[in-house]
C-alpha cells in the first residue's frame with residue numbers, strides 16, 4: 001500500500017505522515033529530508049549548482065540513510081547524523097533551487113520508488129501523487145493559510161536556536177512555494193484524485209485521524 005501526502009511548505013505533511021504511518025504500522029518516508037540532505041552535501045563539498053558533472057559524481061557516491069523508518073527521527077548522509085543541520089535556514093534557502101535540478105530529482109525518485117516498492121509506505125513531499133507514485137492507493141494534498149504555516153515554522157526554528165521575524169518567514173515560504181510550483185521538473189500541483197485537507201482548521205491528532213479514517217473505510 002502506498003499513501004501519498006503532498007502539499008506546500010509547512011502545511012503539516014511531516015507530522016501528519018509520521019502519525020499516519022505509526023497508526024498503520026507502516027514505513028514513513030520524508031522525501032523533503034532527502035532533498036535537504038543533498039542540498040547540505042553539495043554545500044559542504046562546495047559544489048556549484050551549475051557544475052552538473054560534479055553533481056552527478058556526488059549523487060553516485062552519496063548514501064542517505066534513515067535511522068528509524070517509522071518515525072523518520074534520524075537522517076544520515078554518508079554515515080553522518082545531519083538531522084538538525086538539514087532544517088537550518090541556510091539549507092532551507094537553497095533547497096528549492098537544488099530540488100529543481102533534473103538529475104537530482106531522477107536520482108531521488110529512483111530511491112523513493114525502490115523503498116515504496118519493497119514495503120507499505122507513507123511518502124510525503126511535493127510530487128509523490130503526481131510523479132513518484134501516480135497510482136498510489138491514497139493521495140492527500142495538505143494546505144493551510146501562509147500565516148499559519150509561517151507560525152509553525154518559526155516554532156520549529158526556535159527549537160533549533162534560530163530566529164526570524166514572521167514577515168521574513170512568510171516571505172521565505174511564499175518564495176519557496178513559488179519556486180516549487182513553477183519549476184519545469186515535477187512542479188508542486190495537486191494530483192488528480194487527491195483529497196485536499198486544510199490543516200489550519202485541524203489539530204495534529206485531528207488531521208491524522210481524518211486520514212486514517214479515510215484509509216480504513
Ligand code: CDP
Nearest residue numbers: 009010031032033035095096099125126127
Ligand atoms: O517541510 P517543508 O515543507 O519546509 O519542506 P520539505 O518537505 O522538507 O521540502 C524541502 C524542499 O524540498 C521543498 O521546498 C521542495 O523544493 C523540495 N522537495 C521536492 O522538490 N520534492 C519533494 N518530493 C519533496 C521536497
